[in-house]
Amino acid sequence: MxxxxxxxxxxxxxxxxxxxxxxxxxxxxxxxxxxxxxxxxxxxxxxxxxxxxxxxxxxxxxxxxxxxxxxxxxxxxxxxxxxxxxxxxxxxxxxxxxxxxxxxxxxxxxxxxxxxxxLGAFTITEPEAGSDATSTKTTARLEGNHYVIDGTKNFCSSGEAAQIYTLFASTNPRRGPRGISAFVVEKGTPGFSFGKKEKKMGIRANSTYELIFHNCKVPKENLLGQEGAGLLVAQGTFDYSRPGVASQALGIAQGALDETLSYIRIRKQFNQTIISFQAIQHMMADCATQIEAARALLYSVCRAMDRQLHAAVQESAKNKKTVHETLRAMGASRWTKESAMVKLFCSDMAMRVTTDCVQMCGGIGFMRDFPVEKYMRDAKITQIYEGTNQIQRNEIAMMLIKELAQQGRRAAAAA
Ligand SMILES: Cc1cc2nc3c(=O)[nH]c(=O)nc-3n(C[C@H](O)[C@H](O)[C@H](O)COP(=O)(O)OP(=O)(O)OC[C@H]3O[C@@H](n4cnc5c(N)ncnc54)[C@H](O)[C@@H]3O)c2cc1C
Structure with a gap:
């Protein structure tokens, strides 16, 4: 297309x-x-x-x-x-x-x-704070011109390879979710070290690490946004970053289908190529259709987001406010619902398509020296990270309920 x-x-x-x-x-x-x-x-x-x-x-x-x-x-x-x-x-x-x-x-x-x-990395997950980021236990206490960070983060992608980390820690545990703040921490900061390297099912070329902070002093200037606004920073980030997971899922699905088509047009059984069986052609057609539907949704959401973000970036260069403050001043819409939708749609699609690709290839599709099984292993993570697909569905539903309530208020005001 x-x-x-x-x-x-x-x-x-x-x-x-x-x-x-x-x-x-x-x-x-x-x-x-x-x-x-x-x-x-x-x-x-x-x-x-x-x-x-x-x-x-x-x-x-x-x-x-x-x-x-x-x-x-x-x-x-x-x-x-x-x-x-x-x-x-x-x-x-x-x-x-x-x-x-x-x-x-x-x-x-x-x-x-x-x-x-x-390289950069982002670390919000902790052993007790996965889907529920409000359970963050890592703390950051202000001492003079520094925040002192203590705690353990886990499952950090590009961990150890990255040199710049955005991190979330509680500056005020008594305030619960409203006490979480966002920081930038650089590799090499004393008190910041790497723990366990995870062994994974897929995306094995990327390192996933535990990060350990013990009396780690970062300059006060590394606080991102206001103290206590960390969860707003995290959600504001996911609004823009989840299409990246969707793009990864889309590429994985397309790559699996490319490899599958090259194989099944050559492989023969019953004196016919596998691609000539109608049962296989229907699977191919479904895979290609789902991939294109995912791409169309993803590109249109990205375009809409980009128009708004470009305008806010330009405006913020003039008004000396942050991009977030500028977006708010512009009355800009949030992308929570759309970014959750593209992440959900593309990653579920990638899991279905890669599973069908293994099926179309038969036994060879299951073998590690043939490329298709790896696409299926790699696809799985896209349904899990940056919020599992259950969490994406929760967020989409929550936004729909909010929209219904707004429509109800508008209708009542007009009546
Ligand atoms: C390979 C890999 C790389 C990662 N990279 C990063 C990274 O770079 N940075 C980072 O910060 N994190 C990273 N993560 C963490 C990832 O974002 C979390 O694993 C994910 O958010 C889920 O948290 P959890 O694993 O604790 O699962 P849990 O929260 O324990 O969830 C377990 C199950 O319960 C379901 N569940 C939980 N709450 C609800 C609910 N309210 N409603 C319905 N179902 C629910 C979940 O969907 C899931 O199916 C990575 C994880 C992996 C595996």
Whole structure:
């Protein structure tokens, strides 16, 4: 389908596709088997200037938005959903800085994230705070010019590889959810160390680590937004970052179907190619239709978000307010419902499509030296992280209920 992409967007796809096909395909199996972080591919992505496609030019980016970021993640994930994750986690680290950070913070951290000189990560999950971030136990107490952070975070993607981390900790445990605040912590800060490296089902080329903070002193200036506004920062981030998970899921599904089609047009049984059986053709048709429906939804949501965010970024450069404050002043809509919808739709689609791809390939589809089973393993995480799909459904339903209540109030006022 023709999505009316611009010249720049088509160039981004070409650059990412070249890395995917020429560099990633030949190493993905090894990186998955050895659970090795893909530093040589990181270098290729840096050289192609693809880490900062969604960031404003004043912070070293190339001025695109979520659609451009999604195109990079989709193309790289088409080859390997584990290797592509280093781009998405850097963006997940960058969004709270871009949206809630002041000018000095944006200048300090976004430039390196845009060039890929330093990778980013985002850490909110804890052993007792998964879906329920309000249970955050990590604390940050203000002592003079520093916050002192104590606690343990887990399941941090790009952990250890990243150098800039956005982190959530309680500055006032008595205030519960309203006591959580957001910070930036740099690798190498005394008191910040890495614990267990997780062994995983999928996305094994990305490192998932436990992070340990013991008397870790970070400068007061590393607080993002207001004290106590951490959950607002987290939700405001997910509103913009969940399409990145959706892009990863979309690329994984497309890659699995590409590999499957190349195989079933050659493989013969009963003196016919597998692709000539109608039962298989119907599965192929369903997979292709679901992929295209997911892409159409994702691109249109990204475009709508990008229009609003670009306007707010430009305005905030003039009014010296944060992007978040500017969005509020503009009366901008939140993207909670739409970003949950694309994440939910694309990841459920990817799980169905990759499972069907294994089925279409038969026994070889189940084997680790054939690429299709890895797509199915990699797809699974997209239904779990940045909020499980149960949580996405909760959020969508909550937004629908809110909208109904607003409509009711408007109707009552008009009556
Ligand atoms: C490979 C990997 C990488 C990750 N990367 C990161 C990262 O970079 N940064 C980070 O901060 N976190 C990361 N995570 C954490 C991830 O976001 C959490 O695992 C996820 O949010 C779910 O939390 P949990 O694992 O504690 O599951 P739980 O919250 O214990 O949930 C268990 C089950 O209960 C369901 N459930 C829970 N609450 C509800 C509810 N209210 N209604 C209905 N069902 C519910 C869930 O959907 C799930 O099915 C990563 C996780 C993995 C596995």
């Amino acid at each position: 023709d999505y009316q992409l611009t010249e720049d967007q088509r160039t981004i796809i070409e650059l990412a596709r070249e890395i995917a096909q020429k560099k990633i395909v030949k190493v993905r199996e090894e990186y998955d088997e050895k659970e090795k972080f893909p530093w040589d591919i990181v270098e290729e992505i840096r050289k192609a200037d693809l880490f900062g496609v969604y960031l404003p030019e004043e912070y070293g980016g190339t001025g695109g938005g979520n659609l451009e970021l999604g195109l990079v993640v989709e193309e790289l994930s088409r080859a390997c959903g584990g290797i592509s994750l280093c781009v998405a986690t850097s963006a997940l680290c960058a969004f709270p800085i871009l949206i809630f950070g002041n000018e000095a913070q944006k200048k300090k951290w976004l430039t390196d994230l845009a060039s890929g000189k330093r």
